[in-house]
Amino acid sequence: MLFRLALSNIKNRIRDYIVLLTGLVMSSAIFYMFANLATNEDFIKTNASFKFAVPVFYFGEVLLAIITFIYVMYANSFLLNMRLHDYGLFMMLGAKKRRVGSLMVLETLTVGVIATALGLVLGVALTGGISGLLFDHLGIVLHHFNPFYLKALLTTVLLYLILFVIAAIFNLQSLIRTPVLKLLNQTDSVDKIKVRGFGLFFSGILGVVLVGIGYYVLHEIVVFQLMAIPIALVTIVLGSYLIFRSSMTLIIHWLKGTGWARHKLNNFTLSQIMFRIRDYTKILTITSLLFALALGAITVGSGFNRQIDWMAKMSSSYTLAVNNPTTQEQKLMTQLTGTKIVSYDQKFVGKNVIYNEDQFVQNPFMVVKYEKAKDGTVKAPKTVPISVQKLKSDVNDQLDFLGLAGRTGVEPSFQKTNQFNQINANNNSVSVITVKNIGVNRDVLTKLNNLQNKAHPQESISGIGVGSFQAYLVISSMYGGLEFIGYFLGIAFLAMLASCLMFKILSGTRQDAIRYNLLSKVGTRRSLLRQSINREIFVLFAVPGILGIVDVLFGLQMFKPILDKPYYNIQYPILIFIGLYLIYYFLTTWLYKLIVLPKKKK
Amino acid sequence: MNNQAIVSVSDLHKTYGGKNEKQYEALKGINFDVQPGEFVGIMGASGSGKTTLLNMLATLDRPTSGSVKINDQDVTKLKGNKIADFRANEIGFIFQDFNLLETLTAEENIALPLSLQGVRRSAINQAVNAVATTLSIEDLLKKYPTELSGGQKQRVAAARAIVHKPALLLGDEPTGALDSNSARELLELLTDINQKQGVSVLLVTHDPFSASFCDRILFIKDGVIGQELKRNGDSRTEFYQNILEKLGTFEQ
Ligand SMILES: Nc1ncnc2c1ncn2[C@@H]1O[C@H](COP(=O)(O)OP(=O)(O)OP(=O)(O)O)[C@@H](O)[C@H]1O
Ligand SMILES: [Mg+2]
Numbered sequence: 001m002l003f004r005l006a007l008s009n010i011k012n013r014i015r016d017y018i019v020l021l022t023g024l025v026m027s028s029a030i031f032y033m034f035a036n037l038a039t040n041e042d043f044i045k046t047n048a049s050f051k052f053a054v055p056v057f058y059f060g061e062v063l064l065a066i067i068t069f070i071y072v073m074y075a076n077s078f079l080l081n082m083r084l085h086d087y088g089l090f091m092m093l094g095a096k097k098r099r100v101g102s103l104m105v106l107e108t109l110t111v112g113v114i115a116t117a118l119g120l121v122l123g124v125a126l127t128g129g130i131s132g133l134l135f136d137h138l139g140i141v142l143h144h145f146n147p148f149y150l151k152a153l154l155t156t157v158l159l160y161l162i163l164f165v166i167a168a169i170f171n172l173q174s175l176i177r178t179p180v181l182k183l184l185n186q187t188d189s190v191d192k193i194k195v196r197g198f199g200l201f202f203s204g205i206l207g208v209v210l211v212g213i214g215y216y217v218l219h220e221i222v223v224f225q226l227m228a229i230p231i232a233l234v235t236i237v238l239g240s241y242l243i244f245r246s247s248m249t250l251i252i253h254w255l256k257g258t259g260w261a262r263h264k265l266n267n268f269t270l271s272q273i274m275f276r277i278r279d280y281t282k283i284l285t286i287t288s289l290l291f292a293l294a295l296g297a298i299t300v301g302s303g304f305n306r307q308i309d310w311m312a313k314m315s316s317s318y319t320l321a322v323n324n325p326t327t328q329e330q331k332l333m334t335q336l337t338g339t340k341i342v343s344y345d346q347k348f349v350g351k352n353v354i355y356n357e358d359q360f361v362q363n364p365f366m367v368v369k370y371e372k373a374k375d376g377t378v379k380a381p382k383t384v385p386i387s388v389q390k391l392k393s394d395v396n397d398q399l400d401f402l403g404l405a406g407r408t409g410v411e412p413s414f415q416k417t418n419q420f421n422q423i424n425a426n427n428n429s430v431s432v433i434t435v436k437n438i439g440v441n442r443d444v445l446t447k448l449n450n451l452q453n454k455a456h457p458q459e460s461i462s463g464i465g466v467g468s469f470q471a472y473l474v475i476s477s478m479y480g481g482l483e484f485i486g487y488f489l490g491i492a493f494l495a496m497l498a499s500c501l502m503f504k505i506l507s508g509t510r511q512d513a514i515r516y517n518l519l520s521k522v523g524t525r526r527s528l529l530r531q532s533i534n535r536e537i538f539v540l541f542a543v544p545g546i547l548g549i550v551d552v553l554f555g556l557q558m559f560k561p562i563l564d565k566p567y568y569n570i571q572y573p574i575l576i577f578i579g580l581y582l583i584y585y586f587l588t589t590w591l592y593k594l595i596v597l598p599k600k601k602k
Numbered sequence: 603m604n605n606q607a608i609v610s611v612s613d614l615h616k617t618y619g620g621k622n623e624k625q626y627e628a629l630k631g632i633n634f635d636v637q638p639g640e641f642v643g644i645m646g647a648s649g650s651g652k653t654t655l656l657n658m659l660a661t662l663d664r665p666t667s668g669s670v671k672i673n674d675q676d677v678t679k680l681k682g683n684k685i686a687d688f689r690a691n692e693i694g695f696i697f698q699d700f701n702l703l704e705t706l707t708a709e710e711n712i713a714l715p716l717s718l719q720g721v722r723r724s725a726i727n728q729a730v731n732a733v734a735t736t737l738s739i740e741d742l743l744k745k746y747p748t749e750l751s752g753g754q755k756q757r758v759a760a761a762r763a764i765v766h767k768p769a770l771l772l773g774d775e776p777t778g779a780l781d782s783n784s785a786r787e788l789l790e791l792l793t794d795i796n797q798k799q800g801v802s803v804l805l806v807t808h809d810p811f812s813a814s815f816c817d818r819i820l821f822i823k824d825g826v827i828g829q830e831l832k833r834n835g836d837s838r839t840e841f842y843q844n845i846l847e848k849l850g851t852f853e854q
Pocket of ligand 1: 618619626628646647648649650651652653654655808
């Protein structure tokens with residue numbers, strides 16, 4: 001009987017349950033995605049070729065488990081608030097506490113099992129989908145990677161089992177402890193916020209100091225080594241939390257005192273944010289952290305991507321040399337973008353390859369110039385022209401130039417146009433192709449390279465020295481895994497973040513619906529209500545976003561030892577990220593308005 | 603129709619339930635006027651259609667047919683922003699369950715209608731203080747609704763309902779959640795507002811004591827107005843007796 005009653009209640013609150021389940025499913029799916037990489041040591045060892053790879057993933061997993069724990073506890077308190085009143089009613093009607101208690105445990109666990117099961121299905125699908133997309137986009141081939149990975153599956157199941165058992169125990173406790181009358185009168189009443197200026201100011205300062213310590217240890221990661229990561233984690237999380245609490249309260253309190261607050265719904269919006277911020281401080285801290293992690297992961301991922309192009313360009317002044325281009329090859333060459341193509345004539349006599357010196361005066365051969373910046377780091381690779389004299393004098397050091405012959409074991413030499421024309425040998429030529437962006441032209445270059453390898457098979461001189469495209473292929477097989485991990489994790493974290501924030505905002509809609517309904521009753525225009533909602537949610541999104549960006553800017557210090565220039569072109573990942581984040585913002589406001597705004601009367 | 607009337611309801615019908623649902627006709631042709639400055643009560647048994655009627659007057663719901671004119675404007679024809687502006691400018695509400703925003707202090711709650719109209723800050727402060735003095739709630743202004751008693755909340759709600767000087771004040775059982783003392787205080791307050799500021803008041807109630815503060819009472823039964831009772835200068839106690847008698851015969 002009681003069971004049937006509980007079921008019918010679920011039916012009535014289907015919308016709340018959908019919100020709850022969606023949130024939990026997202027969280028377990030994302031945890032699985034992460035665990036898929038993190039628990040796969042073979043994958044990490046083969047693909048993440050840096051020293052800290054395994055421990056970094058280990059910390060990542062612990063961090064995500066903590067976040068998941070908080071997340072599940074949030075979801076659970078949402079469930080608890082939703083149900084306590086009903087359970088109180090059952091008890092008032094004479095149901096035994098034990099019976100109601102077991103019902104509650106059963107319900108909590110059922111929600112957990114359903115959410116985890118659905119989450120795993122979604123997680124496998126997402127892992128497959130996203131990795132497929134990334135492989136296509138980045139042209140990476142990974143070993144030891146499989147969307148379905150049993151160890152990750154078991155890890156996820158185990159974690160969620162533990163979390164929901166804890167949640168069930170917690171629920172049972174609060175059911176047993178709370179008197180029936182209180183259960184019945186449970187309204188999510190809003191406490192008054194006391195603004196104690198001094199205390200808030202002090203905790204704000206403390207927050208800044210803590211965050212500062214975190215950033216410092218990240219900056220000095222070479223000194224602190226692995227310890228830097230847990231120290232930074234604790235100090236930055238705690239510091240952000242304190243900063244949020246105090247700064248937002250103080251700012252809003254100050255704004256409320258101004259004339260602006262008295263205009264239209266401004267005061268209401270401010271109050272909404274103020275009460276939210278309080279309730280949200282924890283989740284906003286998590287959000288800013290996730291935001292930082294996601295952005296950091298994508299930045300580092302694209303950093304590795306750039307690294308590939310960069311290191312490839314370091315290795316050679318041109319991208320690819322095509323000997324005696326056929327018409328098919330010439331056609332392919334026109335498909336390249338951002339190209340510079342220079343053609344030189346060649347004649348092969350015995351063990352010699354002879355070039356026309358005048359052609360080299362007209363179109364000087366280029367070589368890579370290595371430059372160091374003042375701080376000792378290597379500057380972006382630059383190519384400079386080399387004179388024929390210089391080329392002649394240290395010909396054996398110019399591997400790039402030697403490579404033009406298309407075969408090994410030949411000595412290059414030069415002749416003026418007249419003598420060159422008199423040489424009795426077949427006319428050959430080589431086209432030296434230089435493209436701005438290798439990644440963009442990868443497909444065409446691969447075709448050209450394959451055709452060349454077929455026409456002019458050569459014993460590989462370790463792949464390096466005959467055009468940067470060869471180097472590109474070698475390096476991208478090395479760094480591709482890291483790049484993939486960066487993007488993959490970035491997307492996973494972003495999804496986690498969005499569902500965290502969205503879930504929290506949507507879970508408060510029951511109270512808000514009443515407020516907006518009332519505002520509309522006293523004559524607030526719909527447009528004004530919409531504006532108020534947009535602003536409120538904007539602040540809730542923007543604040544952790546900004547803090548997250550700041551976190552990333554400092555956090556990237558950590559990658560200095562393995563990445564050349566972690567900050568190079570940082571604006572692009574940030575912009576992409578803000579774009580994605582905005583989409584979530586619009587989605588959230590849309591859902592929120594859908595639930596909260598009173599229905600329009602026709 | 604009478605042009606001076608502030609409220610003029612004619613042949614109002616309301617049927618609940620959509621096309622494929624069970625139909626229920628809650629109002630079956632209601633006609634009445636309210637003169638400026640009048641204090642009118644609407645009484646009737648539970649389920650007789652009192653709240654339904656008030657919702658039509660307040661533009662919270664639309665009638666199936668008939669018209670409601672407030673200040674010579676047919677409010678049933680209003681749409682979108684016009685509805686919002688009408689509510690914000692022309693009427694004040696007091697609900698049974700207070701309906702204060704618990705995220706705002708009493709003062710901010712009261713200021714809300716004026717803020718919505720874009721009134722200047724200094725004018726808002728002045729108006730809020732004035733109405734707070736009238737209702738003797740100056741000490742409560744800085745408090746949040748959770749820190750107020752039911753009676754105090756209802757005073758704040760009343761202040762919010764009249765701060766923008768509406769032409770018409772609507773109340774749906776505003777004393778329903780109050781003890782008899784607080785109820786009496788609120789009713790005296792409403793009478794005071796009605797007499798001193800000339801605001802017309804329309805009060806829905808099923809409680810004869812509350813009704814005895816009115817000038818005129820309309821009895822509604824099964825969706826139509828069955829009878830009317832006028833005070834005609836009687837004292838409140840006499841009127842109270844009359845109401846009780848009327849209810850005795852009417853409810854049978
Ligand atoms: N949204 C609705 N849909 C369908 N029927 C409704 C709706 N609202 C009210 N009713 C019906 O209309 C009738 C009148 O309801 P109304 O709320 O106006 O009564 P009331 O006089 O205010 O009663 P009470 O004194 O109990 O508040 C009732 O029979 C009720 O069941
Ligand atoms: Mg009613």
